[in-house]
Amino acid sequence: MSGTPSSAGDRLVRVGAIVFLVGALATVATMAPLFLGADPLPAPAYFVCMLMGAGFVIAGAGVLRSIAAGRRQARSAR
Template identity: 70%
Template sequence: MTATPSAPGDGLVRVGAIVFIVGAVATLVTLAPLFLGTEPFPPVAYGVCMLMGVGFAIAGAGVLRSVAAQRRAAKSVMPQSSGMS
């Protein structure tokens, strides 16, 4: 089994996925009282639900960072054009 090297942005994608999952679970827990007919959670619980969007943004930043690193690597490999047609 070979391990692939960690690319730039991989850490951000992992952290973003974890934050997104925490926000998704908080959203499910926060919506449960609405369907169960129990007392709703305090407003702070609804703030935790915002982590879903924050996690999505963090993961998106990681993907963009990875794309930028791949483009830089591809540019450095490609030969420079002489400018002649």
């Protein structure tokens, strides 16, 4: 382990990044057939692309949670 303490929202940021990457890969996979002249993928494949936005929101919530924890810690240090 690195020995550095993990912040309050670190786990949310990591999960959000993973969900975002899954959505990004799904976006590439659904757009590729359109550029290659193949048949488009079925509708559920396009719904998986929405994970990109969901991952962005999850990661943003983790950042906000880290900010709030930092503010609480700074306030208690005064």
